[in-house]
Structures are given as C-alpha cells and as structure tokens.
Amino acid sequence: MPGIRPYERSDIDSVRSICLKTTDMRKKTEVERKAIINTFCNYYVECEPQNCFVAVDDDDNAVGYIICAENYSRYEKNFFEKYYPIIKKCGTFKAMLAKASAMITKRYAGFYPAHMHIDILPEYQRMGLGTQLMDTLVNHLKQKKIRGLMLVVGAKNEKGISFYQKYGFKKIATVSGSVVMGLELM
Numbered sequence: 368m369p370g371i372r373p374y375e376r377s378d379i380d381s382v383r384s385i386c387l388k389t390t391d392m393r394k395k396t397e398v399e400r401k402a403i404i405n406t407f408c409n410y411y412v413e414c415e416p417q418n419c420f421v422a423v424d425d426d427d428n429a430v431g432y433i434i435c436a437e438n439y440s441r442y443e444k445n446f447f448e449k450y451y452p453i454i455k456k457c458g459t460f461k462a463m464l465a466k467a468s469a470m471i472t473k474r475y476a477g478f479y480p481a482h483m484h485i486d487i488l489p490e491y492q493r494m495g496l497g498t499q500l501m502d503t504l505v506n507h508l509k510q511k512k513i514r515g516l517m518l519v520v521g522a523k524n525e526k527g528i529s530f531y532q533k534y535g536f537k538k539i540a541t542v543s544g545s546v547v548m549g550l551e552l553m
C-alpha cells in the first residue's frame with residue numbers, strides 16, 4: 368500500500384522527474400526543464416531535505432512529494448545566491464518568472480514564514496496521498512512552532528485550489544494569474 372516517509376537523498380531523481388511530469392511538458396526543451404527544476408525543486412531538496420517528504424509505492428519508489436522552506440529569509444538568500452543564477456542562464460523570461468514566483472511569497476512571509484510545493488503522479492492522485500503528505504508536513508512544522516504555511520497556485524488550477532481549500536487554506540491574494548493561499552498553524 369502506498370505510504371509516506373521522510374525524503375532521502377536517493378529520492379532526488381524521482382522528485383525531479385515528478386516535478387517535470389506534473390508540469391505541462393509537451394513542448395519543454397532541456398533548458399526549460401533545467402529552469403523548472405531549479406525554480407521549483409532543487410532548493411528544497413538540497414538545502415532543506417529535513418522539511419521534505421515523499422509518498423511511495425509498494426516498492427518504496429517516490430510517486431509524490433511535498434517540499435518546504437520553513438523560513439522565507441533563509442530561502443530568499445540561498446535561492447538568489449545559488450539557484451537564480453542557473454535559471455538566469457536559461458533565459459531572461461525564465462528568470463523573470465522564477466523571481467516573480469519567489470517574490471510573491473515575500474509580502475506574506477511575516478504571517479506565513481514557511482512555503483511549500485506538492486505534486487503527485489497522475490496515476491496516484493485522488494487516493495488520499497496529498498492529504499497524508501499535507502498532514503505529515505503540517506505536524507512537522509507545528510512541532511517546530513512555525514506559525515504559518517503558504518503556497519502559490521495557478522488561478523486556473525481548479526484541482527489544486529479545491530484540494531487546498533478542502534485542507535483549510537484560505538485565499539490571501541490573487542497576483543497576476545496566481546493565487547496565494549495560507550494556513551495558520553498556531
């Protein structure tokens with residue numbers, strides 16, 4: 368039966384692959400793939416592996432993940448020092464999107480210091496794994512006394528918005544085609 372466990376270093380390729388598979392990859396080039404994983408994936412698994420969890424199949428292969436940065440200031444410093452320069456080499460537009468994505472959350476970081484990304488392979492969706500991943504991260508952050516968790520979701524991602532609302536996230540802002548959602552933890 369699929370289950371949840373802490374992220375391990377050996378999960379890195381699976382996590383990157385899930386990140387790409389759950390993005391619309393039809394026309395993506397190698398450079399675009401590189402920009403995506405450096406925008407949405409690498410910081411979290413490389414700099415905060417202790418705040419990442421995976422959903423696994425019967426053979427312990429990752430089929431989904433939740434990855435989190437617990438403190439916005441630390442994320443901002445490391446993201447812009449280490450990952451943004453790689454994204455910039457992938458193109459100006461990619462860099463603009465990555466910067467916008469990172470900066471949207473900055474305004475709300477006082478109330479919601481942590482932010483996250485969650486993705487599950489299509490064949491493992493709607494089985495309760497997303498909820499289990501959320502429960503695992505939320506309990507973990509509560510133990511660390513983190514006051515709030517936020518995320519940014521595309522305004523057209525009805526499935527994602529419905530999932531987050533059912534979990535208890537509130538819409539806190541809509542910014543150029545994206546919705547910022549937050550969950551108070553304390």
Ligand SMILES: CC(C)(COP(=O)(O)OP(=O)(O)OC[C@H]1O[C@@H](n2cnc3c(N)ncnc32)[C@H](O)[C@@H]1OP(=O)(O)O)[C@@H](O)C(=O)NCCC(=O)NCCS
Pocket residue numbers: 389485486487488491492493494495496497498499518519520521524525526527529530531533
């Ligand atoms: C969004 C996502 C993480 C949800 O995970 P999941 O394991 O499928 O969700 P769960 O099975 O735990 O569903 C919990 C609740 O969320 C809502 N939900 C989940 N999938 C939904 C869908 N396709 N349509 C509408 N509501 C949905 C439902 O209220 C559901 O409760 P129910 O099954 O009792 O009706 C997963 O579908 C996913 O990875 N999607 C693709 C990538 C993505 O959009 N990630 C978020 C980017 S910000």
